[in-house]
Amino acid sequence: MDKDSTGSMPCPAPFAVDSAAAGLSAVGSAAVDTAATDPSTADPSGASANISKEAPSFSPEDLKYMKAALKQAEKAIAIGEVPIGAVIVYDGKIIARGYNRRNTDKTTLAHAEIACIRKACKKIGDWRLEGCTLYCTLEPCQMCAGAIIQSRIDRVVIGTTSPKSGCGGTLLNILQNPDFNHQADVLYGVLREECTEILQRFFKDLRRRNKERKKMLRLQQAQISEHPVQIQQAQLSSQQPAPHEQEVIRQ
Amino acid sequence: MDKDSTGSMPCPAPFAVDSAAAGLSAVGSAAVDTAATDPSTADPSGASANISKEAPSFSPEDLKYMKAALKQAEKAIAIGEVPIGAVIVYDGKIIARGYNRRNTDKTTLAHAEIACIRKACKKIGDWRLEGCTLYCTLEPCQMCAGAIIQSRIDRVVIGTTSPKSGCGGTLLNILQNPDFNHQADVLYGVLREECTEILQRFFKDLRRRNKERKKMLRLQQAQISEHPVQIQQAQLSSQQPAPHEQEVIRQ
Numbered sequence: 127m128d129k130d131s132t133g134s135m136p137c138p139a140p141f142a143v144d145s146a147a148a149g150l151s152a153v154g155s156a157a158v159d160t161a162a163t164d165p166s167t168a169d170p171s172g173a174s175a176n177i178s179k180e181a182p183s184f185s186p187e188d189l190k191y192m193k194a195a196l197k198q199a200e201k202a203i204a205i206g207e208v209p210i211g212a213v214i215v216y217d218g219k220i221i222a223r224g225y226n227r228r229n230t231d232k233t234t235l236a237h238a239e240i241a242c243i244r245k246a247c248k249k250i251g252d253w254r255l256e257g258c259t260l261y262c263t264l265e266p267c268q269m270c271a272g273a274i275i276q277s278r279i280d281r282v283v284i285g286t287t288s289p290k291s292g293c294g295g296t297l298l299n300i301l302q303n304p305d306f307n308h309q310a311d312v313l314y315g316v317l318r319e320e321c322t323e324i325l326q327r328f329f330k331d332l333r334r335r336n337k338e339r340k341k342m343l344r345l346q347q348a349q350i351s352e353h354p355v356q357i358q359q360a361q362l363s364s365q366q367p368a369p370h371e372q373e374v375i376r377q
Numbered sequence: 378m379d380k381d382s383t384g385s386m387p388c389p390a391p392f393a394v395d396s397a398a399a400g401l402s403a404v405g406s407a408a409v410d411t412a413a414t415d416p417s418t419a420d421p422s423g424a425s426a427n428i429s430k431e432a433p434s435f436s437p438e439d440l441k442y443m444k445a446a447l448k449q450a451e452k453a454i455a456i457g458e459v460p461i462g463a464v465i466v467y468d469g470k471i472i473a474r475g476y477n478r479r480n481t482d483k484t485t486l487a488h489a490e491i492a493c494i495r496k497a498c499k500k501i502g503d504w505r506l507e508g509c510t511l512y513c514t515l516e517p518c519q520m521c522a523g524a525i526i527q528s529r530i531d532r533v534v535i536g537t538t539s540p541k542s543g544c545g546g547t548l549l550n551i552l553q554n555p556d557f558n559h560q561a562d563v564l565y566g567v568l569r570e571e572c573t574e575i576l577q578r579f580f581k582d583l584r585r586r587n588k589e590r591k592k593m594l595r596l597q598q599a600q601i602s603e604h605p606v607q608i609q610q611a612q613l614s615s616q617q618p619a620p621h622e623q624e625v626i627r628q
Contacts, residue, residue, distance in 0.1 A: 235498070
């Protein structure tokens with residue numbers, strides 16, 4: 127019953143689709159930050175009313191821990207995954223780190239935030255993560271936002287927004303729904319430019335590789351009548367994306 | 378930032394709190410089914426408009442698989458956990474079973490539905506669970522409903538509703554939000570009476586045990602001046618709930 131037959135990436139998918147549709151790769155990141163990824167422009171229900179507006183400056187701690195989350199996102203890129211990273215901080219220390227491994231591990235539950243929550247519960251020895259702050263490079267999806275509320279994390283610091291699956295105020299505000307028995311404090315925009323750029327870089331590179339592959343396939347198909355079938359097939363298969371890239375493209 | 382200082386159970390907590398507040402243990406289960414647990418009476422935003430209304434009769438398959446989910450819920454009771462069970466069916470076969478183990482495993486991610494999704498992904502070898510139906514005895518919470526949408530499960534069959542954390546139409550309709558890139562078909566009320574009863578039985582028994590313990594403690598405290606300190610302490614500690622019961626009470 128998918129609305130979009132091309133499917134979606136984990137939390138960032140929407141971002142990717144949106145940035146492509148809006149031609150964001152052709153504009154500066156400043157434009158991205160204030161338009162397409164700003165939650166206040168994307169929430170039709172006014173659910174984001176309680177979200178903290180972007181502060182003029184952020185604390186050294188918030189910047190430090192968001193950098194750590196970005197480092198996790200870089201690990202995702204290294205294995206061909208959509209770059210999303212997260213860390214959980216308790217009592218001034220990082221107690222859990224995670225990055226998106228959804229295609230690699232072949233499980234829905236391999237989002238960065240879920241990985242962090244699993245590790246933090248193990249570390250603290252409780253399903254309640256009261257007193258914890260979660261830093262994530264991208265606004266959590268419906269599953270991750272729900273897990274944050276279920277684990278009673280006090281505070282969520284978000285790098286950039288996700289216009290098509292963001293549930294920290296963009297499509298829904300699961301993090302601050304007054305009907306639930308817990309609400310988190312939410313701070314947006316810490317290292318927003320860097321968190322946006324890493325996603326743009328990944329998807330720009332992915333589109334470039336896909337374009338090159340399609341071009342090669344077209345060239346080879348045009349030569350079909352000039353080569354024996356066996357050779358053509360061998361050439362075609364050698365141009366297929368690697369398994370993990372096929373997974374990302376399929377989404 | 379908890380609204381409710383007593384906290385909540387996993388998905389069923391709200392149910393438990395509500396049933397207690399409404400004195401449901403004193404009324405018949407029929408009353409419970411049509412009033413306190415009916416999602417159409419609890420959704421202020423009208424988000425449940427797309428939910429399938431209770432059918433006059435259910436298919437033999439739906440009844441069979443919900444019975445299997447109830448069997449999982451019984452396993453939760455056996456270890457002192459709030460009884461919630463779930464199964465995932467693919468191609469006419471149960472490919473994953475799960476039950477609530479949140480206090481036992483000390484992790485937020487030990488909800489019945491999440492356990493099922495983890496196992497089903499492993500079985501199918503993909504994070505996409507297209508073609509799957511999830512049967513759960515209680516309406517999914519925000520995390521589980523989000524995981525269902527993220528894993529693209531086609532259909533969700535729910536036993537009874539959760540008035541305080543239900544996100545299948547009661548508080549929110551995460552399962553059928555048109556802004557997301559996937560929506561699930563939802564069927565409510567399969568074996569609703571049995572799914573309600575197992576929760577009522579658990580919480581009724583829990584309240585009875587708590588009441589008895591409090592009574593014993595009061596009696597012992599009244600005798601403090603008549604007994605040596607050591608003996609009193611020994612008596613008091615012998616009346617403490619077992620560790621897993623302390624966890625449930627604390628929620």
